């Protein structure tokens with residue numbers, strides 16, 4: 001029996017995608033083998049890879065002067081491979097600090113560059129700086145930010161304008177959740193395990209002119225130019241994860257693409273935040289205009305009830321609602337794959353919990 005899985009990542013995948021993968025698992029494409037068991041250089045797999053890239057390009061509207069790379073190492077590897085590929089030793093770079101993942105990216109970048117904090121959201125990390133509050137260095141090689149902070153549940157309602165430097169975005173937890181204008185970005189990266197597919201894959205979308213400047217010593221398999229030249233098949237890619245990502249892209253297209261999924265995501269988030277705001281028992285600490293549509297953080301107004309809430313929710317088939325250990329409380333991750341029925345069930349459960357314990 002399937003439950004409603006609110007995990008932050010690895011996160012729930014669309015049931016239709018899992019069922020299709022199951023049906024094809026041992027005999028894919030009538031070849032008598034699993035897609036996991038065939039060469040990444042075979043025509044059959046090359047077609048899978050090419051279709052996944054084409055579908056991703058179509059969904060996001062990626063222009064032809066951007067490369068799409070399928071890499072390994074997770075989003076965390078990009079924390080170092082972005083500075084290694086885009087800058088020389090000692091370069092100046094700007095980072096916006098809005099929470100846990102920004103901080104991790106900053107710490108890693110400090111090993112390679114001089115990092116200037118162009119804006120932050122204060123110690124509580126419950127808001128994002130406004131455009132007018134951002135102050136960029138004149139000679140920054142790029143500006144990095146985290147459009148959606150997965151742990152704090154804080155999301156930018158706007159795309160920062162940098163005044164020239166390429167904008168780099170860690171979109172791990174909100175890629176494909178709404179339409180974006182890719183041309184506003186120099187580089188986008190996203191670990192797969194939130195909104196794309198299983199863990200093991202990270203997608204990098206990078207403007208062509210930013211490629212080819214890797215520092216000496218950059219591992220070849222993480223040099224964007226080398227990877228791009230080989231169609232992300234410099235060595236064996238995570239073929240099954242790539243295949244699964246392709247199925248998710250097809251699922252998104254069948255659902256009407258990003259305009260349709262954005263509408264669904266908006267409705268889900270509104271439903272949940274309205275339930276939190278309208279209750280006397282739960283609260284969300286994030287500024288209204290910076291509330292994440294993907295990761296909804298909340299806690300009991302009587303903190304001693306958090307553990308009981310989580311216990312009863314598990315029993316009701318509402319799984320993985322525990323907040324990150326750094327944040328406490330609860331977090332409902334409601335990525336593309338979470339149906340509105342899951343959010344409705346959570347809201348109903350919250351009402352029932354309040355009646356019982358309020």
Ligand SMILES: *Cc1c(COP(=O)(O)O)cnc(C)c1O
Pocket residue numbers: 009073074075076077101146148149150170171172173191192194
């Ligand atoms: C999950 C997450 C990461 C880390 O991803 P890994 O693939 O585990 O390295 C980085 N940034 C954001 C915004 C995330 O949500």
